[in-house]
Amino acid sequence: MAMFDQIVERLHDPAVYSIPAVALLILIELVAIKFSDDEELTGYDLKDHAASITTGLGALGWSTLMRVVALALYVPVYEYVAPFHMSPSFWGTWVVLFFGVDFLLYWNHRASHAVRLIWAGHQVHHSSRYFNLSTALRRKWAQWFEKMIWLPLPLLGVHPALVFATQSVHLLYGLFAHTEKIRKLPRPIEFLLVTPSHHRVHHGIEPEYLDKNFSSILIIWDRMFGTFQPELRRPTYGLTKQIDTYNIWKIQVHEFANMIRDVRQARTWRHRLGYVFGPPGWRPSETRRNAVAPSASGTATLAD
Numbered sequence: 001m002a003m004f005d006q007i008v009e010r011l012h013d014p015a016v017y018s019i020p021a022v023a024l025l026i027l028i029e030l031v032a033i034k035f036s037d038d039e040e041l042t043g044y045d046l047k048d049h050a051a052s053i054t055t056g057l058g059a060l061g062w063s064t065l066m067r068v069v070a071l072a073l074y075v076p077v078y079e080y081v082a083p084f085h086m087s088p089s090f091w092g093t094w095v096v097l098f099f100g101v102d103f104l105l106y107w108n109h110r111a112s113h114a115v116r117l118i119w120a121g122h123q124v125h126h127s128s129r130y131f132n133l134s135t136a137l138r139r140k141w142a143q144w145f146e147k148m149i150w151l152p153l154p155l156l157g158v159h160p161a162l163v164f165a166t167q168s169v170h171l172l173y174g175l176f177a178h179t180e181k182i183r184k185l186p187r188p189i190e191f192l193l194v195t196p197s198h199h200r201v202h203h204g205i206e207p208e209y210l211d212k213n214f215s216s217i218l219i220i221w222d223r224m225f226g227t228f229q230p231e232l233r234r235p236t237y238g239l240t241k242q243i244d245t246y247n248i249w250k251i252q253v254h255e256f257a258n259m260i261r262d263v264r265q266a267r268t269w270r271h272r273l274g275y276v277f278g279p280p281g282w283r284p285s286e287t288r289r290n291a292v293a294p295s296a297s298g299t300a301t302l303a304d
Contacts, residue, residue, distance in 0.1 A: 204235025
């Protein structure tokens with residue numbers, strides 16, 4: 001019972017308390033864009049904006065549910081498996097938390113573009129053709145993988161509640177990265193941190209921009225692991241196969257439906273597994289030529 005009480009007590013999401021501030025920032029950006037003479041700004045579209053907001057509100061509910069499941073796993077790991085517990089009053093705990101969460105978010109994000117089953121949820125965030133603060137709120141409801149990646153930190157003795165609180169801080173930082181109103185920041189900042197310029201690249205559908213800049217706060221992970229791409233020109237946003245709908249249910253499930261259709265039509269189990277666990281756009285090739293590089297575009301064709 002004590003463990004259950006501990007789980008319930010840890011459900012508070014710091015992101016919830018930021019909603020008024022986020023709403024104010026969106027309003028400020030909307031007004032700034034309205035009076036801007038920059039014709040390249042994608043700006044705001046009322047239907048798209050509404051889809052992003054309602055999707056984000058739904059994601060908050062699903063996030064709470066998935067957090068219950070994750071805490072039910074992580075609290076016992078922390079209590080009974082971790083060799084020691086790191087105290088929140090120890091500064092080193094927060095260093096481990098910051099770098100640990102940022103590092104795991106990088107690989108979570110990268111996996112979300114490399115495995116179709118995970119991409120089917122993540123594509124929700126990329127489905128808008130606009131790039132503004134409300135785009136940051138367009139989040140998937142299928143958050144099972146995102147909540148399951150944190151196991152290394154409870155094993156290191158970091159309390160799961162601190163992990164999820166730190167994740168929320170990273171999500172709030174990501175809000176700042178979703179804007180066209182900020183061009184480029186001073187070079188030291190652009191070198192070290194994720195900036196709007198970096199994240200615009202990530203949302204771009206141009207070939208040179210696909211599957212780049214996965215980092216959350218520190219852009220150093222992309223620089224270290226070969227996925228960094230500077231902004232060379234203003235990107236075109238969305239999916240390479242645009243879904244052309246503002247229906248939030250279709251936005252959430254359309255790629256899962258496509259995946260199920262492909263699995264049903266597959267002729268072999270190898271092909272079925274490829275459609276689920278291969279990269280987005282995986283197709284069995286007729287010959288065993290070298291594989292085309294996978295991408296989030298949904299157009300890659302790989303040798304089977």
